[in-house]
Amino acid sequence: MGKITTDKRAGFTLMELMVYIAIVGIVVIVAGQAFSNSTKMRVRTQSMLKASEVAENVAAVFKQDVAQTGAKSSMEAGTTDDGNNFGSVHTSVYMDPVPGSCSSADYSSFRVSASSNQSDLTIRRLRYDANGYYEATEEVRWYVEDAKLKRSCKLVEKRTGLTLADDEPCADVGGTPEGVEMADGVATFAVEAAEPGVLEANxxxxxxxxxxxxxxxxxxxxxxxxxxxxxxxxxxxxxxxxxxxxxxxxxxxxxxxxxxxxxxxxxxxxxxxxxxxxxxxxxxxxxxxxxxxxxxxxxxxxxxxxxxxxxxxxxxxxxxxxxxxxxxxxxxxxxxxxxxxxxxxxxxxxxxxxxxxxxxxxxxxxxxxxxxxxxxxxxxxxxxxxxxxxxxxxxxxxxxxxxxxxxxxxxxVVGTNYVFNDGGYATETHKAEKKNIKALRLKLKISRNGEGGSVDVVVPMPSNGPSD
The missing domain is CATH 2.60.120 (Jelly Rolls)
Incomplete structure (x- = not known):
């Protein structure tokens, strides 16, 4: 009878095991890198979307404020046949009312200054009740403090007998307004005034x-x-x-x-x-x-x-x-x-x-x-x-x-094609022309985790100036 032999080699050799570990390691590294990149992309996308959402929300509030800048006529309780008087004009809306017609007279309803990419804007407009009657003159300010965009509001004057609610967002006449944070991570808050338009018919x-x-x-x-x-x-x-x-x-x-x-x-x-x-x-x-x-x-x-x-x-x-x-x-x-x-x-x-x-x-x-x-x-x-x-x-x-x-x-329709020059219009050195400015431009950039969201909008303010 022939002799039967048995091959006792079993499992992997050391070399095979090392190759296997190397392959598994490469797969893990690649998969880990892909997961890491995916996570980073998701975080970046979420940060970008959040920054854009915040910027758009802020711009919506800003547009609401600015669109009413200079509104100064109101309906008042009166003695006419229908009980109303539509002729009231509130001059407290003017930002720097200077009597007379000298070159320094300012009959506008806004003030804007800027340093670097951060502007400081103050506007005035009327507040009305549900019936359209005059309630108060509001002064709203937008400014940046420690990369945080803030908005404050105070009453310049108000109707006799007006009592403010407990949740009133504006400080009372003579009070000190408190800035409410609208956004943080503000890289740019730039407000430009359009070049003064000529007051003429369409x-x-x-x-x-x-x-x-x-x-x-x-x-x-x-x-x-x-x-x-x-x-x-x-x-x-x-x-x-x-x-x-x-x-x-x-x-x-x-x-x-x-x-x-x-x-x-x-x-x-x-x-x-x-x-x-x-x-x-x-x-x-x-x-x-x-x-x-x-x-x-x-x-x-x-x-x-x-x-x-x-x-x-x-x-x-x-x-x-x-x-x-x-x-x-x-x-x-x-x-x-x-x-x-x-x-x-x-x-x-x-x-x-x-x-x-x-x-x-x-x-x-x-x-x-x-x-x-x-x-x-x-x-x-x-x-x-x-x-x-x-x-x-x-x-x-x-x-x-x-x-x-x-x-x-x-x-x-005139006044819809507003002109903005790169250097910005120096409103405070041309006060006599400010009454003819009918739009402001907002450039806002918000940063979130290194990602940015921005808006660039033009807001008409047709009531700025000596009349509505």
Whole structure:
């Protein structure tokens, strides 16, 4: 018989064990590093989000304070027929009221100074009760102390007999205000005043400033979608303009077929559309694209369309009640812009740059309320656009209806494009001009565990200055 041998080698050799430990060590190190990086990223993200949240919350309170800066007129209990007097102006709101008109006079309602990246802002404004009556003049201060942003409030004067509540956030007249911490870790709290603006009316775009407010409308025709309306001026002259133009002979999309009354089929429906033009007499050789006033809308500039529209039943010479002519929720009346090149709403890459604004005439002529105002801005420059009024009518009585558009205006809204220079406007050395400053800019940066959150906002304060 052969001899049987047994291999007694079992387990790992020392070399194999060392290789195994090395591999496990590398895996642990890599996994640990990944976990550490993940934890660090999570902490950094949380710190960044927290800093941003704090900065945004502080900015919201700051905007509330500054927006009311300089509010100085109030409604008072009086002896007039309605029991109220709206004429009160409280001069205690002025920060440094200096009588007379010398160059050092300061009729503003704020004071701002700065050292390094930290500003010290003080503002004044009125406090009102729930009925709009004057209660007190408040002075609010924002400042930085040991990297902590603080806000304090005190009353400069108050209405006779006013008693402050126990939880009143402002110190009483003559008291010492206590600063409330709004945020810590403040790396930057910089408040800049806009360059003084000129106190003037909004810039007129249409009608031209020398047109005396006169305009006309050109009806759109030329394709199957649009049907012309009739326009007359205040003298009843057909096709002529003025400061008001009356539109009539609207197309109705309601079919009066006795067998199946209702809305016309989609392919048969029509619109009425008119375009704003200079106060010229309509000519048969013109088209809407050649007759309308070409307008350029600048990017991020605020504009305002305003006009008066009469009630449909405002025409006393008509036999029927015109309040039935336009039906809310059914008929469509809008104002907007159309591109001369396309005839459609201005677009970029297929996306509308500005939607139309819906409006509706007041149904009761006795109650007025016919003023319509729309404010807007566009994200990019629009050229060769025409202002268009569009009427999609579905009421069966619309052909009897009339609408008068008067005092039509398109204006640039001044005071919305504020200018801030890099060095900041030295308000205290130009006190006489401070009354014309209508905005403050806040740059705030909060730091949390080495991560920062910041805001940069412009806050209008339209009431700063000698009048509201």
């Amino acid at each position: 810039e007129q775009v249409f009608p031209a400033a020398d047109a005396g407010g006169a305009f006309n409308f050109f009806p759109r025709t030329g394709d199957m979608k649009y049907v012309a309306v009739t326009t007359v001026n205040s003298l009843g002259e057909l096709g002529k303009g003025g400061t008001s133009v009356t539109i009539s002979d609207f197309f109705t999309n309601f079919k009066s077929d006795d067998d199946s009354p209702g809305i016309l089929d989609e392919g048969s429906r029509r619109l009425n559309q008119i375009f704003a033009m200079k106060n010229n007499t309509l000519e048969g050789t013109q088209t809407w694209a050649t007759a309308c006033e070409k307008i350029t809308l600048e990017a991020n500039q605020e504009y305002e369309i305003s006009f008066n529209v009469d009630s449909p039943n405002a025409y006393s010479g008509d036999a029927k009640n015109r309040s039935l002519s336009f039906v809310p929720g059914v008929d469509h009346l809008s104002v907007g812009f159309r591109s001369v090149s396309t005839g459609d709403i201005p677009r970029k890459d297929g996306v509308k740059l500005l939607e139309d604004f819906l409006f509706f005439p007041p149904l009761d002529a006795d109650k007025g309320g016919g003023k319509r105002t729309m404010r807007f801005s566009v994200p990019q420059k629009i050229e060769n656009a025409c202002m268009a009024f569009t009427f999609a009518c579905y009421s069966p009585l619309i052909h009897q209806g009339k609408i008068t558009i008067s005092n039509l205006n398109l204006k640039k």
